[in-house]
Amino acid sequence: MRILIVDDERQITRVLRTSLQSSGYEVTVANNGLEAFDLFTTTQPDLVITDLAMPEMTGIELTRAIRRTSETPIIILSVREQETMKVAALDEGADDYVTKPFSMPELLARVRANLRKIAREEPAPAEVTAGDLYIDTSSRTVRVRNAEVHLTPKEFDLLLVFVNNPNRVLTHKFLLRQIWGSAGEDQPEYLRVLIGQLRKKLDPADSSRYIESEPWVGYRLRSPLTTS
DSSP states (O other): OEEEEESOOOOHHHHHHHHHHHTTTTEESSSSHHHHHHHHHHHOOSSSEEEEOOOOOOOOHHHHHHHHHHOOOOOEEEEEHHHHHHHHHHHTTEEEEEEOOOHHHHHHHHHHHHHHTTTTOOOOOOOEEEEEEEEOOOOOEEEETTTOOOOOHHHHHHHHHHHHHHHHHHHHHHHHHHOOOOGGGGGGHHHHHHHHHHHHHOOOOOHHHHHEETTTTEEEEESEEEEO
């Protein structure tokens, strides 16, 4: 598997290159967004890890450029002060993020999870299990611990968005757009209510058992998923 690392801090790229190569990945490094996009088009990596604030082209602009032609997984590296930029990058199509300073085991776990997504993408799975949650996407049925759970059409549509985007942080804006279209992007209360209803039906005792919150960003369906 080929990974492209993009960061203007050479110490970070050295550490990332060493760790990723030690884990068996083929690594290419770029020190700014423009160089990274050129390397992306010539090397066609399987995954991109990019910083946000860089000269020449930011991580947001790089994500936007890549998404014009490719669904290659993109992991954002950010600092806590870059919350707005991080959300913007996720809205442009980035798949995941890691906040600096981060541990290498965490980053490697994110890399593995996002690379697994490549093999799952199209078509959407007919059946999905996540622990004791079972979803049949064709019949639109859901069971938890073998008991059927009755969802409204909107609740099932929301759950299906999570199923079709495994291991990915989904921003509030993305989810609103998927369920209500562009008209719903400025109505975050719609999403809060729908997420609350769905969580309560899936597990009244543990609201984040299946759908976990990414504070100020969005939500993620807990893994691991098994599909068929």
